[in-house]
Amino acid sequence: MFYITYVLEISAFLTGLIFLQRVRPVIYRTVIIVLLLSVVNEGLAHYKIYQQWNVSKHIFYNSFFLIELAIFSLIFYKALQDRAYQKKILTVAVAGMIAVVVAIVTNGFVPFNPFLIDAVIISIIFQAGLYLYLRNAGQKVYDLTADPLFWFSSGVILVNVFLLLAVNAIFIDAFKADSMSKSIISTLNTIGNLVYYAFIIISMLCSFRSPRLAGT
Protein backbone atom coordinates (compact mmCIF):
# COMPACT_ATOMS: atom_id res chain seq x y z
CA MET A 1 0.00 0.00 0.00
CA PHE A 2 2.89 2.34 0.79
CA TYR A 3 4.28 2.04 -2.72
CA ILE A 4 0.99 3.01 -4.38
CA THR A 5 0.75 6.12 -2.23
CA TYR A 6 4.43 6.86 -2.71
CA VAL A 7 4.22 6.53 -6.50
CA LEU A 8 1.20 8.87 -6.55
CA GLU A 9 3.06 11.29 -4.31
CA ILE A 10 6.06 11.30 -6.67
CA SER A 11 3.67 11.69 -9.62
CA ALA A 12 2.10 14.74 -8.00
CA PHE A 13 5.53 16.22 -7.45
CA LEU A 14 6.63 15.49 -11.03
CA THR A 15 3.39 16.89 -12.45
CA GLY A 16 4.02 20.09 -10.55
CA LEU A 17 7.60 20.19 -11.75
CA ILE A 18 6.69 19.57 -15.41
CA PHE A 19 3.91 22.15 -15.47
CA LEU A 20 5.61 24.56 -13.07
CA GLN A 21 5.39 27.54 -15.41
CA ARG A 22 1.73 26.94 -16.16
CA VAL A 23 0.46 26.32 -12.65
CA ARG A 24 -1.98 29.00 -11.49
CA PRO A 25 -2.34 30.81 -9.17
CA VAL A 26 1.38 31.50 -9.13
CA ILE A 27 1.60 31.16 -5.35
CA TYR A 28 0.26 27.62 -5.69
CA ARG A 29 3.59 26.66 -7.25
CA THR A 30 5.03 26.63 -3.72
CA VAL A 31 3.08 23.45 -3.04
CA ILE A 32 5.84 21.74 -5.01
CA ILE A 33 8.23 22.46 -2.12
CA VAL A 34 5.84 20.69 0.25
CA LEU A 35 5.59 17.76 -2.16
CA LEU A 36 9.37 17.54 -2.48
CA LEU A 37 9.84 17.58 1.29
CA SER A 38 7.10 15.00 1.65
CA VAL A 39 8.67 12.68 -0.96
CA VAL A 40 12.10 12.95 0.67
CA ASN A 41 10.76 12.56 4.20
CA GLU A 42 8.55 9.56 3.40
CA GLY A 43 11.36 7.88 1.45
CA LEU A 44 13.95 8.36 4.17
CA ALA A 45 11.53 7.18 6.86
CA HIS A 46 10.35 4.13 4.90
CA TYR A 47 13.83 2.97 3.97
CA LYS A 48 14.94 3.56 7.58
CA ILE A 49 17.63 6.04 6.61
CA TYR A 50 16.80 8.16 9.68
CA GLN A 51 17.47 5.09 11.83
CA GLN A 52 20.83 4.62 10.18
CA TRP A 53 21.61 8.24 10.94
CA ASN A 54 20.49 7.68 14.54
CA VAL A 55 17.95 10.51 14.44
CA SER A 56 14.26 10.39 15.19
CA LYS A 57 12.09 10.71 12.11
CA HIS A 58 9.62 12.71 14.21
CA ILE A 59 11.97 15.68 14.29
CA PHE A 60 11.82 15.84 10.50
CA TYR A 61 8.09 15.24 10.52
CA ASN A 62 7.56 18.08 13.01
CA SER A 63 9.66 20.40 10.85
CA PHE A 64 7.72 19.26 7.79
CA PHE A 65 4.39 20.07 9.45
CA LEU A 66 5.57 23.56 10.38
CA ILE A 67 6.79 24.25 6.83
CA GLU A 68 3.53 22.83 5.48
CA LEU A 69 1.48 25.14 7.71
CA ALA A 70 3.50 28.15 6.61
CA ILE A 71 3.28 27.35 2.89
CA PHE A 72 -0.40 26.38 2.90
CA SER A 73 -1.26 29.53 4.84
CA LEU A 74 0.63 31.57 2.25
CA ILE A 75 -1.19 29.83 -0.63
CA PHE A 76 -4.65 30.43 0.83
CA TYR A 77 -3.73 33.98 1.87
CA LYS A 78 -2.43 34.99 -1.54
CA ALA A 79 -5.08 33.14 -3.54
CA LEU A 80 -7.83 35.25 -1.99
CA GLN A 81 -7.18 38.73 -3.28
CA ASP A 82 -9.75 40.52 -1.15
CA ARG A 83 -8.11 42.18 1.85
CA ALA A 84 -10.97 41.29 4.20
CA TYR A 85 -10.78 37.64 3.18
CA GLN A 86 -7.02 37.62 3.51
CA LYS A 87 -7.37 38.88 7.07
CA LYS A 88 -9.64 35.97 7.94
CA ILE A 89 -7.16 33.43 6.57
CA LEU A 90 -4.35 35.22 8.39
CA THR A 91 -6.28 35.05 11.65
CA VAL A 92 -6.71 31.26 11.36
CA ALA A 93 -3.06 30.86 10.34
CA VAL A 94 -1.81 32.97 13.26
CA ALA A 95 -4.10 31.08 15.66
CA GLY A 96 -2.61 27.83 14.37
CA MET A 97 0.92 29.14 14.85
CA ILE A 98 0.14 30.30 18.39
CA ALA A 99 -1.28 26.84 19.11
CA VAL A 100 1.93 25.31 17.75
CA VAL A 101 4.04 27.50 20.06
CA VAL A 102 1.80 26.57 23.01
CA ALA A 103 2.18 22.86 22.10
CA ILE A 104 5.95 23.20 22.05
CA VAL A 105 6.10 25.24 25.27
CA THR A 106 3.82 22.87 27.22
CA ASN A 107 5.40 19.63 25.98
CA GLY A 108 8.96 20.71 25.32
CA PHE A 109 10.99 19.67 22.29
CA VAL A 110 9.88 16.04 22.36
CA PRO A 111 10.40 13.93 19.19
CA PHE A 112 6.69 13.13 18.77
CA ASN A 113 4.35 15.92 19.78
CA PRO A 114 0.74 15.08 18.81
CA PHE A 115 -0.48 18.45 20.09
CA LEU A 116 1.78 20.23 17.65
CA ILE A 117 0.52 18.07 14.78
CA ASP A 118 -3.09 18.62 15.91
CA ALA A 119 -2.56 22.38 15.96
CA VAL A 120 -1.11 22.33 12.44
CA ILE A 121 -3.76 19.98 11.02
CA ILE A 122 -6.73 21.81 12.53
CA SER A 123 -5.41 25.17 11.34
CA ILE A 124 -4.93 23.81 7.80
CA ILE A 125 -8.41 22.21 7.75
CA PHE A 126 -9.99 25.49 8.86
CA GLN A 127 -8.01 27.50 6.32
CA ALA A 128 -9.00 25.15 3.47
CA GLY A 129 -12.66 25.21 4.54
CA LEU A 130 -12.55 28.98 4.94
CA TYR A 131 -10.93 29.36 1.53
CA LEU A 132 -13.77 27.43 -0.14
CA TYR A 133 -16.40 29.38 1.76
CA LEU A 134 -14.85 32.77 1.00
CA ARG A 135 -14.16 31.93 -2.64
CA ASN A 136 -17.82 31.06 -3.09
CA ALA A 137 -18.96 34.15 -1.21
CA GLY A 138 -16.70 36.45 -3.22
CA GLN A 139 -17.72 35.36 -6.70
CA LYS A 140 -20.99 35.64 -8.55
CA VAL A 141 -20.38 32.23 -10.03
CA TYR A 142 -17.93 29.86 -8.46
CA ASP A 143 -17.05 27.19 -10.98
CA LEU A 144 -15.77 24.66 -8.49
CA THR A 145 -14.08 22.21 -10.77
CA ALA A 146 -12.29 24.94 -12.73
CA ASP A 147 -10.61 26.30 -9.61
CA PRO A 148 -7.34 24.44 -8.92
CA LEU A 149 -7.53 25.37 -5.26
CA PHE A 150 -10.93 23.71 -4.95
CA TRP A 151 -9.28 20.37 -5.66
CA PHE A 152 -6.34 21.22 -3.46
CA SER A 153 -8.52 22.36 -0.53
CA SER A 154 -10.77 19.30 -0.80
CA GLY A 155 -7.77 16.98 -0.78
CA VAL A 156 -6.21 18.89 2.12
CA ILE A 157 -9.40 18.66 4.19
CA LEU A 158 -9.81 14.94 3.55
CA VAL A 159 -6.22 13.90 4.18
CA ASN A 160 -5.93 16.01 7.30
CA VAL A 161 -9.17 14.71 8.82
CA PHE A 162 -7.88 11.14 8.47
CA LEU A 163 -4.47 12.19 9.74
CA LEU A 164 -6.11 13.85 12.73
CA LEU A 165 -7.83 10.56 13.56
CA ALA A 166 -4.61 8.58 13.14
CA VAL A 167 -2.57 10.95 15.29
CA ASN A 168 -5.09 11.13 18.11
CA ALA A 169 -5.58 7.37 18.22
CA ILE A 170 -2.35 7.16 20.21
CA PHE A 171 -4.16 8.77 23.15
CA ILE A 172 -6.22 5.57 23.46
CA ASP A 173 -4.22 2.75 25.00
CA ALA A 174 -6.56 0.10 23.68
CA PHE A 175 -5.58 1.09 20.14
CA LYS A 176 -2.03 -0.10 20.59
CA ALA A 177 -3.29 -3.62 21.32
CA ASP A 178 -6.09 -3.67 18.76
CA SER A 179 -4.54 -4.50 15.41
CA MET A 180 -7.90 -4.36 13.59
CA SER A 181 -8.62 -0.78 14.69
CA LYS A 182 -5.08 0.25 13.90
CA SER A 183 -5.49 -1.28 10.48
CA ILE A 184 -8.77 0.61 9.86
CA ILE A 185 -7.21 3.94 10.79
CA SER A 186 -4.11 3.16 8.75
CA THR A 187 -6.20 2.23 5.70
CA LEU A 188 -8.27 5.39 6.03
CA ASN A 189 -5.08 7.38 6.25
CA THR A 190 -3.78 5.75 3.08
CA ILE A 191 -7.05 6.41 1.24
CA GLY A 192 -6.85 10.03 2.37
CA ASN A 193 -3.32 10.29 0.99
CA LEU A 194 -4.31 8.70 -2.33
CA VAL A 195 -7.19 11.12 -2.78
CA TYR A 196 -5.03 14.05 -1.68
CA TYR A 197 -2.27 13.39 -4.21
CA ALA A 198 -4.76 12.57 -6.95
CA PHE A 199 -6.53 15.88 -6.27
CA ILE A 200 -3.23 17.75 -6.37
CA ILE A 201 -2.50 16.27 -9.81
CA ILE A 202 -6.00 17.29 -10.99
CA SER A 203 -5.50 20.79 -9.58
CA MET A 204 -2.20 21.16 -11.46
CA LEU A 205 -3.78 20.00 -14.70
CA CYS A 206 -6.92 22.12 -14.39
CA SER A 207 -4.97 25.22 -13.38
CA PHE A 208 -3.76 25.88 -16.90
CA ARG A 209 -6.92 24.70 -18.57
CA SER A 210 -8.96 27.37 -16.82
CA PRO A 211 -6.69 30.35 -16.19
CA ARG A 212 -9.70 32.69 -16.10
CA LEU A 213 -10.73 31.45 -12.67
CA ALA A 214 -7.30 30.67 -11.38
CA GLY A 215 -6.38 34.27 -10.62
CA THR A 216 -2.75 35.24 -10.68
Add this chain to the structure above:
Amino acid sequence: MLISITQTGWYLIGATGLFLIIFVVFLLFYYKVQIRQNDFMFKEEQMRFHYQEQLLKTQLEIQEQTLKTISQEIHDNIGQALTLAKLNLNTMLPVNEPSLESKILNSKELVSKAITDLRDLSHSLDTDYVQEMGLQRAIEYELERIQKSEVANAVMEVEGSSYRLSKQKELILFRITQEAFTNSLKHGEPKTIRVNIKYAANGLSLIISDDGKGMDLLEVTSPNAGVGTRNMQSRADMIGASISFNSSPGNGTSISIVLPLENNKDAR
Protein backbone atom coordinates in the same frame (compact mmCIF):
# COMPACT_ATOMS: atom_id res chain seq x y z
CA MET B 1 -28.40 -8.85 24.42
CA LEU B 2 -26.25 -5.91 25.31
CA ILE B 3 -23.31 -5.11 23.12
CA SER B 4 -20.42 -3.56 24.94
CA ILE B 5 -18.48 -1.05 22.93
CA THR B 6 -14.82 -0.71 23.66
CA GLN B 7 -12.91 2.55 23.88
CA THR B 8 -11.48 1.84 20.44
CA GLY B 9 -14.97 1.23 19.11
CA TRP B 10 -16.17 4.56 20.44
CA TYR B 11 -13.23 6.27 18.84
CA LEU B 12 -14.01 4.71 15.48
CA ILE B 13 -17.69 5.61 15.83
CA GLY B 14 -16.69 9.18 16.64
CA ALA B 15 -14.29 9.22 13.72
CA THR B 16 -16.99 7.96 11.37
CA GLY B 17 -19.40 10.58 12.73
CA LEU B 18 -16.85 13.32 12.20
CA PHE B 19 -16.17 12.14 8.68
CA LEU B 20 -19.89 12.01 7.90
CA ILE B 21 -20.40 15.53 9.24
CA ILE B 22 -17.58 16.85 7.07
CA PHE B 23 -18.95 14.94 4.10
CA VAL B 24 -22.46 16.34 4.59
CA VAL B 25 -21.12 19.88 5.03
CA PHE B 26 -19.16 19.44 1.83
CA LEU B 27 -22.20 18.16 -0.05
CA LEU B 28 -24.29 21.09 1.18
CA PHE B 29 -21.56 23.47 0.07
CA TYR B 30 -21.43 21.85 -3.35
CA TYR B 31 -25.22 21.99 -3.62
CA LYS B 32 -25.27 25.66 -2.63
CA VAL B 33 -22.60 26.52 -5.19
CA GLN B 34 -24.48 24.67 -7.93
CA ILE B 35 -27.77 26.36 -7.07
CA ARG B 36 -26.08 29.74 -7.17
CA GLN B 37 -24.41 28.94 -10.45
CA ASN B 38 -27.68 27.79 -12.01
CA ASP B 39 -29.45 30.86 -10.69
CA PHE B 40 -26.81 33.13 -12.17
CA MET B 41 -26.93 31.37 -15.53
CA PHE B 42 -30.73 31.58 -15.56
CA LYS B 43 -30.61 35.32 -14.85
CA GLU B 44 -27.95 35.79 -17.50
CA GLU B 45 -30.09 33.90 -20.00
CA GLN B 46 -33.09 36.04 -19.10
CA MET B 47 -31.04 39.21 -19.53
CA ARG B 48 -29.80 38.02 -22.92
CA PHE B 49 -33.34 37.20 -23.98
CA HIS B 50 -34.61 40.58 -22.76
CA TYR B 51 -31.78 42.33 -24.58
CA GLN B 52 -32.58 40.50 -27.84
CA GLU B 53 -36.22 41.37 -27.45
CA GLN B 54 -35.41 45.04 -26.88
CA LEU B 55 -33.04 45.04 -29.83
CA LEU B 56 -35.67 43.56 -32.11
CA LYS B 57 -38.27 45.98 -30.85
CA THR B 58 -35.96 48.91 -31.53
CA GLN B 59 -35.19 47.58 -35.01
CA LEU B 60 -38.87 47.28 -35.78
CA GLU B 61 -39.59 50.75 -34.43
CA ILE B 62 -36.84 52.20 -36.63
CA GLN B 63 -38.17 50.23 -39.60
CA GLU B 64 -41.72 51.48 -38.99
CA GLN B 65 -40.49 55.05 -38.64
CA THR B 66 -38.60 54.72 -41.93
CA LEU B 67 -41.66 53.31 -43.68
CA LYS B 68 -43.77 56.13 -42.30
CA THR B 69 -41.29 58.72 -43.55
CA ILE B 70 -41.24 57.13 -47.01
CA SER B 71 -45.03 57.00 -47.00
CA GLN B 72 -45.23 60.72 -46.14
CA GLU B 73 -42.64 61.59 -48.78
CA ILE B 74 -44.64 59.69 -51.42
CA HIS B 75 -47.87 61.34 -50.36
CA ASP B 76 -46.62 64.89 -49.84
CA ASN B 77 -43.96 65.29 -52.51
CA ILE B 78 -44.25 62.75 -55.32
CA GLY B 79 -48.04 62.68 -55.06
CA GLN B 80 -48.26 66.47 -55.17
CA ALA B 81 -45.86 66.67 -58.11
CA LEU B 82 -47.87 64.13 -60.07
CA THR B 83 -51.13 65.91 -59.28
CA LEU B 84 -49.59 69.13 -60.55
CA ALA B 85 -48.43 67.34 -63.67
CA LYS B 86 -51.96 66.05 -64.21
CA LEU B 87 -53.36 69.57 -63.82
CA ASN B 88 -50.82 70.88 -66.33
CA LEU B 89 -51.86 68.20 -68.78
CA ASN B 90 -55.48 69.26 -68.29
CA THR B 91 -54.61 72.86 -69.15
CA MET B 92 -53.18 71.71 -72.53
CA LEU B 93 -56.53 70.47 -73.66
CA PRO B 94 -58.17 70.88 -76.08
CA VAL B 95 -55.55 70.87 -78.88
CA ASN B 96 -56.10 71.07 -82.62
CA GLU B 97 -53.92 68.13 -83.53
CA PRO B 98 -55.77 64.82 -82.83
CA SER B 99 -52.58 62.71 -82.38
CA LEU B 100 -51.23 65.17 -79.77
CA GLU B 101 -54.52 65.17 -77.91
CA SER B 102 -54.47 61.40 -77.79
CA LYS B 103 -50.94 61.49 -76.35
CA ILE B 104 -51.94 64.04 -73.71
CA LEU B 105 -54.99 61.98 -72.71
CA ASN B 106 -52.84 58.86 -72.54
CA SER B 107 -50.26 60.63 -70.37
CA LYS B 108 -53.03 61.95 -68.11
CA GLU B 109 -54.29 58.39 -67.66
CA LEU B 110 -50.79 57.13 -66.85
CA VAL B 111 -50.25 59.92 -64.32
CA SER B 112 -53.65 59.15 -62.74
CA LYS B 113 -52.68 55.49 -62.41
CA ALA B 114 -49.33 56.44 -60.90
CA ILE B 115 -51.10 58.71 -58.39
CA THR B 116 -53.51 55.91 -57.39
CA ASP B 117 -50.73 53.32 -57.13
CA LEU B 118 -48.55 55.64 -55.09
CA ARG B 119 -51.43 56.51 -52.78
CA ASP B 120 -52.09 52.81 -52.23
CA LEU B 121 -48.41 52.17 -51.61
CA SER B 122 -48.25 55.13 -49.27
CA HIS B 123 -51.19 53.76 -47.29
CA SER B 124 -49.75 50.28 -47.01
CA LEU B 125 -46.45 51.69 -45.72
CA ASP B 126 -48.05 54.08 -43.26
CA THR B 127 -48.13 52.55 -39.77
CA ASP B 128 -50.97 54.75 -38.51
CA TYR B 129 -53.13 54.01 -41.50
CA VAL B 130 -52.61 50.25 -41.09
CA GLN B 131 -53.41 50.46 -37.39
CA GLU B 132 -56.52 52.48 -38.06
CA MET B 133 -57.80 50.03 -40.68
CA GLY B 134 -57.17 46.97 -38.57
CA LEU B 135 -55.42 43.76 -39.56
CA GLN B 136 -58.17 42.21 -41.65
CA ARG B 137 -58.94 45.35 -43.65
CA ALA B 138 -55.23 46.11 -44.14
CA ILE B 139 -54.66 42.63 -45.57
CA GLU B 140 -57.73 43.00 -47.79
CA TYR B 141 -56.33 46.31 -48.99
CA GLU B 142 -53.00 44.65 -49.86
CA LEU B 143 -54.83 41.87 -51.72
CA GLU B 144 -56.82 44.46 -53.64
CA ARG B 145 -53.56 46.10 -54.69
CA ILE B 146 -52.25 42.74 -55.93
CA GLN B 147 -55.50 42.05 -57.75
CA LYS B 148 -55.44 45.51 -59.36
CA SER B 149 -51.85 45.03 -60.49
CA GLU B 150 -53.00 41.88 -62.32
CA VAL B 151 -49.86 40.05 -61.32
CA ALA B 152 -51.84 37.38 -59.49
CA ASN B 153 -55.35 36.61 -58.28
CA ALA B 154 -55.93 37.46 -54.66
CA VAL B 155 -58.36 35.55 -52.45
CA MET B 156 -59.28 36.23 -48.85
CA GLU B 157 -61.12 33.79 -46.58
CA VAL B 158 -62.30 34.65 -43.08
CA GLU B 159 -63.63 32.17 -40.53
CA GLY B 160 -65.19 32.98 -37.17
CA SER B 161 -66.26 36.31 -35.78
CA SER B 162 -63.55 38.84 -36.15
CA TYR B 163 -61.97 40.69 -33.23
CA ARG B 164 -59.23 43.25 -32.95
CA LEU B 165 -55.81 42.62 -31.45
CA SER B 166 -53.52 45.18 -29.92
CA LYS B 167 -52.16 47.72 -32.41
CA GLN B 168 -48.62 46.39 -32.13
CA LYS B 169 -49.66 42.78 -32.74
CA GLU B 170 -51.84 43.71 -35.70
CA LEU B 171 -49.04 45.76 -37.20
CA ILE B 172 -46.51 42.94 -36.74
CA LEU B 173 -48.88 40.36 -38.24
CA PHE B 174 -49.53 42.73 -41.13
CA ARG B 175 -45.82 43.24 -41.78
CA ILE B 176 -45.29 39.46 -41.78
CA THR B 177 -48.12 39.12 -44.30
CA GLN B 178 -46.63 41.89 -46.44
CA GLU B 179 -43.24 40.16 -46.36
CA ALA B 180 -44.91 36.91 -47.42
CA PHE B 181 -46.67 38.68 -50.34
CA THR B 182 -43.41 40.32 -51.43
CA ASN B 183 -41.54 37.00 -51.33
CA SER B 184 -44.31 35.22 -53.17
CA LEU B 185 -44.56 37.81 -55.97
CA LYS B 186 -40.80 38.25 -56.24
CA HIS B 187 -39.75 34.61 -56.33
CA GLY B 188 -42.83 32.40 -56.68
CA GLU B 189 -44.60 33.67 -59.83
CA PRO B 190 -47.97 32.53 -58.41
CA LYS B 191 -51.31 32.51 -60.17
CA THR B 192 -53.21 32.94 -56.92
CA ILE B 193 -52.34 34.23 -53.49
CA ARG B 194 -54.68 33.16 -50.76
CA VAL B 195 -55.06 34.41 -47.18
CA ASN B 196 -57.07 32.55 -44.60
CA ILE B 197 -57.83 34.20 -41.27
CA LYS B 198 -59.44 32.08 -38.60
CA TYR B 199 -60.73 33.78 -35.47
CA ALA B 200 -61.06 31.02 -32.87
CA ALA B 201 -61.68 31.09 -29.14
CA ASN B 202 -58.22 29.72 -28.46
CA GLY B 203 -56.41 32.11 -30.76
CA LEU B 204 -55.93 33.59 -34.17
CA SER B 205 -54.68 31.63 -37.12
CA LEU B 206 -53.37 33.25 -40.29
CA ILE B 207 -52.39 31.23 -43.35
CA ILE B 208 -50.80 32.84 -46.39
CA SER B 209 -50.46 30.46 -49.30
CA ASP B 210 -49.72 30.57 -53.02
CA ASP B 211 -49.57 28.17 -55.95
CA GLY B 212 -46.22 29.43 -57.16
CA LYS B 213 -42.87 27.76 -57.77
CA GLY B 214 -42.30 26.98 -54.11
CA MET B 215 -38.88 26.84 -52.55
CA ASP B 216 -36.37 24.60 -50.85
CA LEU B 217 -36.98 25.25 -47.16
CA LEU B 218 -33.52 24.03 -46.17
CA GLU B 219 -32.02 26.72 -48.38
CA VAL B 220 -34.20 29.60 -47.30
CA THR B 221 -33.92 28.83 -43.59
CA SER B 222 -30.14 28.31 -43.63
CA PRO B 223 -28.02 30.93 -41.80
CA ASN B 224 -26.57 32.12 -45.10
CA ALA B 225 -29.99 32.69 -46.65
CA GLY B 226 -31.67 36.07 -46.92
CA VAL B 227 -33.28 37.86 -44.03
CA GLY B 228 -36.88 37.41 -45.22
CA THR B 229 -37.82 34.25 -43.36
CA ARG B 230 -35.65 35.17 -40.38
CA ASN B 231 -37.41 38.53 -40.18
CA MET B 232 -40.79 36.85 -40.20
CA GLN B 233 -39.66 34.41 -37.51
CA SER B 234 -38.24 37.21 -35.31
CA ARG B 235 -41.39 39.28 -35.66
CA ALA B 236 -43.60 36.31 -34.77
CA ASP B 237 -41.40 35.52 -31.75
CA MET B 238 -41.80 39.04 -30.56
CA ILE B 239 -45.57 38.76 -30.13
CA GLY B 240 -45.44 35.14 -28.95
CA ALA B 241 -46.84 33.71 -32.17
CA SER B 242 -45.64 30.52 -33.78
CA ILE B 243 -44.81 30.50 -37.45
CA SER B 244 -44.28 27.54 -39.75
CA PHE B 245 -43.27 27.33 -43.38
CA ASN B 246 -44.43 24.64 -45.70
CA SER B 247 -43.02 24.54 -49.19
CA SER B 248 -41.18 22.47 -51.73
CA PRO B 249 -40.05 23.22 -55.30
CA GLY B 250 -43.06 23.15 -57.64
CA ASN B 251 -45.68 22.90 -54.93
CA GLY B 252 -46.27 26.46 -53.81
CA THR B 253 -45.70 27.92 -50.38
CA SER B 254 -47.80 28.09 -47.27
CA ILE B 255 -46.96 30.16 -44.20
CA SER B 256 -48.96 29.50 -41.10
CA ILE B 257 -49.00 31.85 -38.11
CA VAL B 258 -50.78 31.01 -34.89
CA LEU B 259 -51.23 33.53 -32.13
CA PRO B 260 -52.52 31.74 -29.01
CA LEU B 261 -55.24 33.15 -26.80
CA GLU B 262 -52.93 34.00 -23.87
CA ASN B 263 -51.13 36.34 -26.24
CA ASN B 264 -54.38 38.04 -27.22
CA LYS B 265 -55.26 39.24 -23.75
CA ASP B 266 -54.64 42.82 -24.73
CA ALA B 267 -57.02 42.44 -27.65
CA ARG B 268 -59.45 45.29 -27.98
